[in-house]
Amino acid sequence: MKKKSALAALSLILSTGLVAGVAAPGAVAQEPAAAQVTAEVSEAGKATIKRDSYGVPHVYADTTRDLFYGYGYAVAEDRMFQLEMAKRAVLGTSAEVLGPDYVEIDKRSRASFDPEAIKAQIEALPQEDRDILEGYAAGFNERVGEVMANQEELLPKQFTDYGFEPTTWSGYDVAMIWVGTMANRFSDSAGELSNLQVLQQLTAEYGAEQGQLLFDQLQWTEDPTAPTTVPREDKKHPNKLAVDSPSQLSDLAEVSPELEDNGLASMKQFGGGDWPAVKPEASNLWIVGDKKSKEKGSILLNGPQFSWFNPSYVYGIGLHGAGFDVTGNTPFAHPTILFGTNKDISWGSTAGPLDVNDVYQEQLNPENPHEYRYDGEWRPMDVRTEKIEVAGQEPVEHQVYSTVHGYVTSFDAANNTAYSKKRSWAGTEIQSFMAWIKIMKAQNWEEYLEQAEKVGITINWYYADKEGNIGYVSPGKLPVRAEGHDPRLPAVGDGSMEWEGIRPFSENPKVYNPKQGYIVNWNNQSAAGFNAGSGNWSPVDRVNEIIERLEEKQKFTTDEIWDINEETSFADLNIRYFRPFLEEAVKTLPAKDSLVQDVRLLTEWDGQRRDGDDDGDLDGPQAAIMNTWLPILFETVLKDDLPASVFENYAQGSGLARPANGSKLVYNALLGEDAGVEQSVDFFNGADKQQVLLDTYRQALAQLAAEQGADRSAWSVPAPQHEFSYKNFIGVPQANAEENLTGPDYMNRGTQNDIVSLFGSEASMCTVAPPGQSGFIAPDGTKSEHYADQLQMYADFECKTENLYPQQLEANLESTTVLK
Template sequence: MQRRYRLIPRACAALTLLACAAFASTACVAADQAADRTPDQVAVPAGKITIKRDNYGVPHVYANDVRGLFYGFGYVVAEDRLFQMEMARRAVLGTVSEVMGPAYVALDKGSRSGFTPASIRAQMAALSADDKAIFDGYAAGFNARVNEVLKAQATLLPKQFSDAGFTPKADWTGYDVAMIWIGTMANRYSNVSSEVANLRLLDQLRKAKGEVAGRRLFDQIRWVEDPLAPTTVPRTVAPLKTASAPLDGNAVRLAPVSPELLSARNDIDAARRGVAEPWTRPIASNLWIAGPGKTTDGSTVFINGPQFNWFNPSYVFGIGLHGAGFDVTGNTPFAYPVVLFGTNGKIAWGATAGPLDVNDMYQEKLNPANPHEYLFNGAMRPMTKRTEVIRVKGQADESVDIYATTHGIVTNFDLPNGAAYTMKRSWDGYELESLLGWIHSMQATSWDQWLAQASRVAITINWYYSDTSGNIGYVSPGRLPIRPAAQDIRLPAVGDGSMEWLGIRPFSDNPRTFNPAQGYIANWNNQSAPGAVSDGGNYSVVDRVREFTARLEAKPRLTPDELWGLNRITAYADTNARYIVPFVLEATRGLAAGDPARRAAQLLADWNMLNDDPAERGVYDSPATTLMMHWLPILYKKVLADDLPPEVLAAYLDSGYAGDTQVASIRPGNGMKLIYNALLGATAGVPQTYDFFNGEDKNAVLRATLAQAMAELETRHGRDTATWRTPVVKHKFLTSNFIGAPQAGADELLTLPSFMNRGSQNDKMVLGARGVTLCTAAPPGQSGFIAPDGRKSAHYADQMSLFKDFGCKAEALTPAEVDRHTESTKQLTNN
């Protein structure tokens, strides 16, 4: 039975139970449950909230009504992350310029055009009283703390406000609370399409190679599905029919894309979603679950590494919520009113970025006489227009006109080609329903209950489940459109009314697996299930998830420590090596020991395929790292440069390693996918109708490029390969949020010695007959507070060493455990 927190005093319990013997009422049932309360449960008086913080500063909030529970949540967030949350709110609402000046006007314009305020407000107005209390309670608690700060600014106002020259306002509403989630989760990870970029690519290839060869090359580098690509739902299941086959029809009917348009769109998307390649699917987060048949002790081990990039303050917030039907502990990004990674003592859950195709770009044909009219169903229609006014510090207000068609908001006008592009999103109007499904999934105690809440989620996301009975499961929620057969999902749809969606698929069509025979579930943003494809996934046999699955499959059973140890190995694993090194060894077999290519092969053969610096000398431990980083761009250029136009080639020369500009996660380079398929030849999952090797011997190409890399490295470093070392890339904790708004002072940049390709935080949950344990690391620390005099909270960066050393801190999951680790206690009144 789920723990409850009730008000019935112990002194009254016996008398109430006597009355219950004669009168079987609902009140009697509540009294009976209260009398059965174990000594470690917490009773909180009506209208009161208790907050207990542990020795890492993580708050546990106790209340017995929904508004009070989330009031306490909002209050503790404002204590720990007031400046971060203020800037997150401004970033998603598009009001950064008001306090930071004209440099942020473009950011604000992009944010304003990413959502429709009237739709969100209508969804808020339709909430039930209990659900409304979640958002309003959170906002009221946040405002209560802001008022305390404003009354004692000399000691309580975070220094970042003074440095920026403004103070917070106690004007948060439930709408603001919802918009934090909509702007940083729904819009960041579901507002994605590669279709315009794909059309531009097709234009470039046809121009360079001709109509037939250009289309053949396009199909080879932007395929629909690679049947060899690893999937989270095992490929033994029947493929989902969620996408149409590629057709030439609508490609002929589409106008070309102006290159300036794509550059502008990429800049906007990069700012809005904080990604290096805005035309790709999100590439963040990993997860692996081993069921009881895969562990040596029969437990279930659930490990999640959500990768949002790394920031100071931390992207995630630790919290425990207890009462009013909730009993959950874990972490959640930007202090959403839901714990995305955690447990309620019966089940555990987590998430990674979703892979489903829930959006379509439509190319609208414009009226030559009026660019704000478009063709639909045989007639020109006027676009709707919304004008947003942006206040700018130190200068006059600016405004932005936001246009929309029947398909959605106009993202770009391409006037030279008489076109505009709009994004149709299957989740428009379902943002709050999606969030509420996530919130109430925290109350589930079984797979069926949890799955029912997943069915409410319209955005694309991956959800993972385990319980104390040994069950493990996965589902990928999201509203999947039914598209017309004539639509090539890689390209924009024709907006004239001929390619409208035919409906939404039933939730039963969504990818899922429950207790798979392999005994584990693993994901690193790979394809969700056979047949589940998208316009930008380009899911390939070359996929970093193999860093997990290969090791999970190497032993019949693993210990919980071995499973946690995968975190360290995969954080440093070279995600290219397992694909290319076997081909190198084969290509150089039989060469003389002194041959440059043979020497290169020996370096790679002796390598552990990790790019790490265990002694913290400031350089990667193996000369093979130096070789790989130098050789792969040479190989890619040699094989691809004569086939791809220069502007296309540039996207395939990145070798997939950490660089000075830190991204959320690294993966094999795009060029590796093409080269590996070319090396596989006829056995590749993607048909190789275009010969990238141009008839040359593949092994000869590998040997020649290796020899070139060796010669260049010898010139640079000398002949002794043992001295070939490459400086490590430091692991940075950025001071601006992913949208680009500052969330800390510029002097608050934190670093660790070397980049780790792992979660922004890590959870380890072990479940079994004895319950659940939870261990987490969420650097830098729980609190981002810096006092006006410059003194930092004791919990400002106290999780950095945990993270660096791949450790974690045990989380308290019961009131007794919380009490044993309580550092401070505070009482609030819910008003």
């Protein structure tokens, strides 16, 4: 059903091809538990690397240092340029080799961490833990040395094209890849300043009282009807602010229109979005346990949505020895497997939902803009001067300022204010990293939770085991905020709104073997009460696409769990919320009214946005109708009640990756008194809601007829395509520009997908991580045979069998390397 011809041509251009091992998830060969892994290391070698038919390395070693030495060496074989540029991106040294265009990126990266603090955390680790980082770096450096000694055959072509050489690594560099691509990307969001600017726009136009009512209707703190990963016990959870009074901001709260929010710019650099969706929203997951799997055990499917890149965002790896026996995929070849199994348990993750950061408004000394008011006196800001080397020009000095709360993200000189960001997880970065490494050895839920409690950053963790138990926990350090602190808005930085401690881990959202028999998440709310200041979650949520399918059957096979992935990947994320209102509205029309049949185009639509005939357009007129109707509906209902600059955030209606922002507001307005958020402002202005739906629908049909002709069956919209970007998520090249890949048709699914079945003594895993395992291009331009051999597989919703057992690996062995 995909554009196989285009992808076949792409494969031909890339000179790659599929190899044996493509599978449906339920077709994975399974072996008895007796086939235990042992460290198959040559007596003369540190580690042995065995690669399977897709180039996935399995590393065997006797000691922790040697195991990760082998890991680092294998990564350097496959992804040396990608990892070199990832290191530069997170450390802020991109401009050193790429020039002045990357200075601003480097500034934001350097302001996101304290090098000395990270180094101190590493130094405090026991040697066994440091062996992980140092061994990985040593293995990587071993391969760098080999490459530099034989550049004519081994140096990745991108280094020559960009005009610089690979650098050696330290344990600190290895740790910073994780800090920069996980902690800083997924645990650093804070939308308070953007919220404040919106509130000020609303109050400027409508006055303080009406502006506050509108703000509460746009940015609520709790909707008791929103789906949660920990099932709600009380569907009538009180809908009120999580604070007793509005935020006690001083008169200096006014924000200059020209203020540049460097905190928001940094957050966007690391994966955030535009207001109101400022939190990273990346990944879905569903698990069924013993109650809903047809065989005794568990099935876990994870689709982390990091966006799409070439080389792949994730790296496949197996680690065997020194207490580890794990296989799976992990972002940027972290020395831990984020999506994997040790055959006793499996685990996965999605972006963290907890509010672990606060923005503070600092009052500045009019006589000195680098002094701020705290505890009744002016205090000097701490300052760190960073020297950024720039290719082709003089170095640039950059000052990073901090207050007692954290890094200063913005200065508002016109109002003598600055904004700083306080992280509850500051100082726990390496502790969190090590906990994620150690879950690979966990054998049960208790051992898994033991590591989760050590995690300071916000993240969602999921668990399943061979006995059919399933669990969810949302780690992260949750601050106890001062009375009167509205978490949606900046806190006053004068010392009156300081945190009163950290909530105990026992209060973090978690659930084990829920009655429903499944756990599901698509970046929805974690649990009742955990919303204030961040998520803005509502019943209009893409997770309903998964929930509906899990509720349709009592028991699932592995194949049936995998099939949900395809169905949700093409689901229109808005129609389910408007369908019942359209059905009611059309009942008011005469049976002969032509609009009755036109409305049924949507109400009887299966909601799938596909290009089944490969003509380049989505099938049927429905996608075109939705894309045209929703913006008209949003404009009619919302535009007159919102300032133009605020309405812009709700104007678009396509909602490919998640429901349109405007759908949440209009759905609540349609519900009226039944909405989970109080509708103080009538967005319909007293008009008949059903008539508004019909009138705007007619307008959409008229617009389409004018643009595409009267034949409804011919209405269409182009099928969007995936782009596998040659730049990483920070915006730094990790390949050559010509390595940008386009296709297949857009699927709202994981950057990678993995499915793990654990049925007693049997374990199986199937994964797909396009474009391929290796990003290596030889000096003469020859690409690795595994450069893009998972791209067609991804398009066809297939996956490759992971070799969890030695016998499987030996049967699919491509190469063996012994590291001396």
